[in-house]
Amino acid sequence: MSQKNSIYIETPEAFIDGGKNFDEDGRAKRTGTWVTASAHIITAVIGSGVLSLAWAIAQMGWVAGPAVLLAFSLITYFTSTLLADSYRSPDPVHGKRNYTYSEVVRSVLGGRKFQLCGLAQYINLVGVTIGYTITASISMVAVKRSNCYHKHGHEAKCYTSNNPFMIVFACIQIVLSQIPNFHKLSWLSILAAVMSFAYSAIGLGLSVAKVVGGGPAVRTSLTGVQVGVDVTGTEKVWRMFQAIGDIAFAYTYSNVLIEIQDTLKSSPPENQVMKRASLIGVLTTSMFYMLCGCLGYAAFGNDAPGNFLTGFGFYEPFWLIDFANVCIAVHLVGAYQVFCQPIFGFVESKSKEKWSTSKFVNGEHAINIPLCGTLYVNFFRVVWRTTYVAVTSLIAMMFPFFNDFLGLIGSLSFWPLTVYFPIEMYIKQSKMQRFSFTWTWLKILSWACLIVSIISAAGSIQGLAHDLKKYQPFKAQQ
Template sequence: MKTEQELMALQNSFSIDDENYDDDDGHITRTGTWLTASAHIVTTVIGSGVLSLAWAVAQLGWIGGTIALILFSLITLLTSILMADCYRYPDPIHGARNPTYMKMVKTILGGVQYKYCGMAQYTNLIGCTIGYTLTAAISMVAMKKSNCFHKYGHEADCNISNSPFMVAFGVTQIFLSQIPNLHELSWLSILAAVMSFGYSSIGVGLSIAKIAERGHHVKTGLTGLVVGVDVTRTQKLWNTFQAIANIAFAYAFSSVIAEIQDTLKSSPPENQVMKKSSFIGITISTIFYASCGLLGYAAFGNAAPGNFLTGFGFYEPYWLVDIGNLFIIIHLVGAYQVMAQPVFSIVENWISSSWPQSKLMAKEYNVRIPLVGIWRMNMLRLIWRTIYVIITTLIAMTFPFFNNIVGLIGAISFFPLTVYFPIEMHLTQAKVPKYSSKWIVMELISGFCLIVTIIGVIASIEGIILGLKTSKPFKF
């Protein structure tokens, strides 16, 4: 089926040379090593989710926040190691390759599970494009606000609507979406990765500077926000659940783990190299996340903003805050395309295979653009991708709630992609007997993460419902 090939677009973004096809099964020659795979993992994991970690730790406190950061890193590492052995089947070293996550699930678990995997993956991809539209607009507004506060003082009325900036981001994505495939966007992906390190580092640096300020004192606690002082009992419960979901989202990279492993050379065995890379990549990411979350909490205490570069815990130096937000915007411009291109491809391939004789679907037009070059235009691509960007922009404008959207996306995708499928594939491939001690432990981990997902979804939806009561969508 055509859908087996869709997430190969993600693998193409990691490929170095697309001219050599002399690998062991006729695919592109793979040149990846533990170092390149570790780098891919770090750049995939560290993203906009890092911005909400200080807020998440404030809801959970020093104890709960630290435990959650470590626990989800260990769960992600475990399932990544299990997936590394599923890359080749039935033998993890000499079996046939499964170059994409969906192919892996179809080969090991069968067609029904494969369809569920596709639903989970594409739901996650679509959700991320909505979340990125919202986050980019928030950062654009933050830049205007920081300059307003710098000019008129911190008490000035600098309220600015997000909606015009979401429209501007959407218009940019309409143009970028006409680039045929992700392989031709590799430069944008590299730039986005550099930007994610940039704004994360700025956040850590500003947190350290704030902690070092003379007279700095904020209220923190072992259990975070205090019931009856900072929040009500109900708010504490919902915020705790949502914070857990936010942290789970921050570690999620399973949707591209097979594609990353498919870049590795066949010798030494890919599964061994991938396990090493997963350990290194997740360890680095955890250190980075702990720095952002814990230092952010130390800097702002229980009043930590939902997004620590846009919630205005930081006012000065305003130019550095602006640079951090500019980095976020540039990163999200590229990240949107990384997530959207597989969605574009699956629909376009389905339509093309359904109406193969249609010139509207297949004909390419070369349009010369001054100072840019030749643009390959296709009517299907132009119409469908424009409609998609418009729809995701409208949804983001309807639900402008950063932490709730981040938590909902994380909760929906975390259990099936990061936990359920890796564990079930491992149990099937390794032929682990039912009700054995190993089977019971694995299923308990899966059950725990299912509970986390359910409460995270409920808490995020609750937050969105409450936000809708007070927000004014589409305000310009």
Template sequence: MDFEGGRNFSSDSKYDDDGHVKRTGTWVTASAHIVTAVIGSGVLSLAWAVAQLGWIAGPIVLALFSLITLLTSFMLTDCYRYPDPVHGTRNYRYMAMVQNVLGGIQYQFCALAQYLNLFGVGIGYTITASISMVAIKRSNCFHKHGHEAKCHTANYPFMILYALLEILLSQIPDFHELSGLSILAAVMSFGYASIGVGLSIAKIAERGQHLPTSLTGTIVGVDVTGQQKLWNSFQAMGNIAFAYAFSIVMVEIQDTLKSSPPENQSMKKATISGITITTFFYMLCGLLGYAAFGNQAPGNFLTGFGFYEPYWLVDIGNVFIVIHLIGAYQVFSQPIYMLVEGWSAKRWPENKFMTKEYHVGIPMIGTYRLNAFRVIWRTLYVILTSGLAILLPFFNSIVGLLGAISFWPLTVYFPTEMYLVQAKVPRFSIIWIGVKLLSGFCLIVTLFAAAGSIEGIISDLKTYEPFS
């Protein structure tokens, strides 16, 4: 019989046998978390990405990275319990998994890549959500005053509004209680992706003349210069690759699953479901968007005004994007919340400010677990990410660089290396060589994408005016 802090875990139905909150998640809720994490507002920029690559390379790259993500996710799933994937000890966090399986300096490298990227994602989501809020106001302005009207609106007030919403939602204690928010966010992602697909089909059907597309995408000398074609192709490959990257929260998602059936089985089922759904929508939005706009496809055809009418439908699409990003921000912030709160509780275990929880009854919702440190720390974290988003509104280029840097280690390198250790794959065997070649290929793609992101940052700095 196990005791910790006076609590009997073997008889307390609220807790697992290791003392952690009892997990109730299923492959359905895990699928919702995955779709929420993977399908972001970037799905509507895939038309631009396909326009840079063309009809041949565009679909191939989309399919290729969906398969790579599926494969490496399966490898990561089997490492949730170590050394045995079914009966081994649980790894509650990605970093803990790397530490237990690989150890040493690789653990520190993983921590740097994971949390730097999670922090950057929070800033990027704040910027992207504000852009969609601004797009709603501009859409109504264009409808009222004409498409040539100057309907400029500052992003900053909307970033503050988004931050206030995130401060409120950040008080949801942990991942186990985010299922409802994730399911809502997943529904929203289907909504705005479907709106983008529907508007693309309508534009293709009503168009009087054919907009140019090609097998190789944008044409050098006509649409872009040779240098622009190169950088844009790098960025497009990077955008597609990173659009599938959810490994930074995958372990945390798997840790919500019930232990029966085995977590790796449920998580593989959820991963197949989530990535299949994601790839289907990516293909629809990317290919139909390219067919609708040709080589002049905008970066995001709901916020970049590829569509002006019906304005109310464009507004609904952007409302869906905002709601989705509100939920996705919490999904990606939870690992950071848990890291700081877990460390603080271990550092000061007797400090009631850090550890004591007050149960507050909320009508129609239930009992809320209030902790003073959690309220203050999470509020300050949201203020920090929002403040940086306001100071550096072009920060999505920097977030792209952070994503480029973290894609290879977090989505490919660590999962493949841990798989080789977990499965005890012999060195220089066919499987070992194949896994190493996959990792090397993805490293090259990451370097290309990082180069494209750096070029984008340089371009942004040339026209950057603080607080404009």
């Protein structure tokens, strides 16, 4: 989903036609419907998080795994309906529009909480860009390994370092990051969405084929991986915590809900349409996730890999595995830019405010590129964006662990952005009485989700530390 330009300058021309082509805020008339909003939600939710669901179900088993998936879908839908009522404030139908999540928080809750919201959003965005670097490199490595296994057999040692592929991915991102007004390249977001559906569908199809086709029996159970057989008791607990974070990551879309709602026509009221779209979007993705997670667990059992397209639960057809992993890499090339652009914009706007007279920060230098036209280069933008990509890539090289990082991102962003702020804004806007029945159970829900986020973050951090210990001696042997 491409970033939107939140700056609009009203001109007299905007109202020559009597405002027929413009909404009451002076912006071009919005034409979105529940159909387009549902499509945006499904596109935003279904992504790389789907790759870890089979592993997450394996940690918890046939009872707790689907139950946790269902619980997250219900919580996500419920809080999205609360957030939809905050798009306009103070009244959810006739109030002033807010164009982004952070604007909603500033309008409804004000100062300190607006700053906390910004901190939570930017931590999430940075974490996602690091996670995408890890995931893209693992997928590129998987293509090389898939061909190696096809040529030399499944028992061959086909180790390939992730680092060169992270460097390649970083170089691509450095180039793309220099393009000003990246939001105009909507084709890249469309391509990313198509790719995410392609690899998710391939993974689902391969799981179905493996279950239907028989083959070696796999071990599954009501409680997932077995203590004393697959893991120790302590490992079982930590893995379950981490699996909760992976599922939380898979459902995250609160960051873009307000932007999606801002595309809707003003009649019927946007909050009503958005609630309908959220129901359809979350219901669709939940069904898809249930299929991917449960069929993946049925296909691999308690040995389900952390990423079922790169963990080599599937070896053949190797060309389809290659195609799926290329789709993942292409998707993440575009998705990385979508998530890092708000960070770039924030730092650059603050820098221009602070150093308004600096030519290094504010100067634009025109460079004519054959066949491409004129590109405007800003030296500060080149240095800052290159540094950001390099630093996030370096962190990814230090912690190249897919499941652990997804779990950590999911646990850090789930409570504040999906639960806490929507609930607090709903309480404030509805002028709910303290200690009333509704106020009490909303607060209980918020605190319960905070506890879940904390334990899943602890599980992911423990997983990172554990994998890092194993990774260093293994890397030294290569």
